[in-house]
Amino acid sequence: MSRERRRTRSARLTASLAAAALLAGGAGAWALTGASAQAATGSADAQDDFNGDGYADLVVGAPDAAVSDKANAGYVAVMYGSADGLSPSHKKIISRDTGGVPGSATAEQYFGTTFTKGDLDKDGFSDLVIAGGKAGSVILWGSASGLTGGTDIAGYGGAPQIGDFDGDDTVDLALFTGQYSSSDYPEGAPATLWKGPISRAGKPAAVQNIVDKSQWWGHEEHDPSCATKSGCEDGPDSITGPIRSGQVGDINGDGKDDIVQQSYVGDGEWGNRVLYGGSSGFTYERANGDTTGEVGTGVGDVNGDGYDDVVGGVDEAWVAWGSASGLSDENVEYFDQDLAGFPGHQEDRDELGASVSVEDVTGDGYADIALGIPGEDVGRTADAGSIALLHGSASGVTGAGAQVFHQDTSGVPGAAEENDRFGISTALLDVDGNGHRDLAAGSTAENGENGATWLLRGTSTGLTATSAYAFGAKDLAAPFKDAFFGAPLG
Helix, strand or coil: CCCCCCCCCCCCCCHHHHHHHHHHCHHHCCCCCHHHCCCCCCCCCHHHCCCCCCCCCEEEEECCCCECCECCCCEEEEECCCCCCCCCCCEEEECCCCCCCCCCCCCCCCCCCCEEEECCCCCCCCEEEEECHHHEEEEEECCCCCCEEEEEEECCCCCCEEECCCCCCCCEEEEECCCCCCCCCCCEECEEEEEEEECCCCCEEEEEECCCCCCCCCCCCCCHHHHCCCCCCCCCCCEECCEEEEEEECCCCCCCCEEEEEEEEECCEEEEEEEECCCCCCEEEEEEEEECCCCCEEEECCCCCCCCEEEECCCCEEEECCCCCCCCCCCEEEECCCCCCCCCCCCCCCCCCCEEEEECCCCCCCCEEEEEECCCCECCECCCEEEEEEECCCCCCEEEEEEEECCCCCCCCCCCCCCCCECCEEEEECCCCCCCCEEEEEECCCCCCCEEEEEEEEECCEEEEEEEEEEEHHHHCCCCCCCCECCCEC
């Protein structure tokens, strides 16, 4: 039986789509507040649950939104789960201008480009860390009434990650510097590990530098001695970056979480690397998945062998299988839409795997794979986009029972339109607490670049469009113009 690991980037939104969103939740969705909070009744993963009610809470980023007239300042919307799913009335909008959140909205900050979740202070409620670029990150603290307050983490605003990286049964926070890729070669930048528990004053139990000792992957200039030699560009207190995203899981099964990062490798290319957790710090290896464009990455135990696997795209998807020795180039399975049982057909520029989420939807002990296919044509509608769910099994990825959904699928709100790029983002989490993860999917190109998010319910056999729900930032009374709402989901 598998171990389930907790883990830690068009046309207008139609009236019928908005109406469907209201019908799916509406005034019937209930909220927990303070002393009136009820006992938890759902069974969602605790890492996804900010108010401890047993229902996963969905985080939706809108990093390009204007806040207080500051262009691209950005925010996140938190949609609290319930037995009825999601409701636009049961939410929290968080920006640098939100009361209790340190700092202020700043142009081009792109607050909410990435985030991570976990119980940092060990109070039984998951917390949210939101990245804010060069200005740093912010911790929002979970409570029975939801997320509250805010603690500033100055300087470290690049794709933070929460996990138990040293195996002491307390989650830690890995922090990376926000950078931009402006040179032919990756530059070094400080990174640090805050060991848990972390107080609400922002004080970790201990601090440890994260140092990249692998240096200059794939280049002739590679010099391993730079890790200890002063004067190297990637000096003793730095890690090669920038970093675009990260996923957490236990790939080598040692009881210590690992981080799979998408990082800049130079010459306009991005690649994946693994930071293997350890009691004395991280060790590094390059991983499958170099690309010049956007690439999705997910982590989960697809074949149920007790080791988390790494799944990625684009166009041709792949699974790098976890093992006691970690990942290896020889232990990778490739597949595309021509996989037997996979509905549809592989075509150029479909962007299969532009977004990836890996979790067990059906409850059979094998992680399923949600793949965004934003370049998929729906009929004659170019780049309308779709999402697929493939099932895991003891023998690996299978097309048996595979499902594909798009905006022309019966029950899915809206309509497929050219360049919607539905599926540019995905997340699997159990918002209704029934033991089956639901799929959130985003289209940042819906209604120009306003963006929107859809939710499909999970069942014992997969996903269903029955009671599918969709919403945009305007439905939440949040800034919506060119917001890229749904760019990250989690």
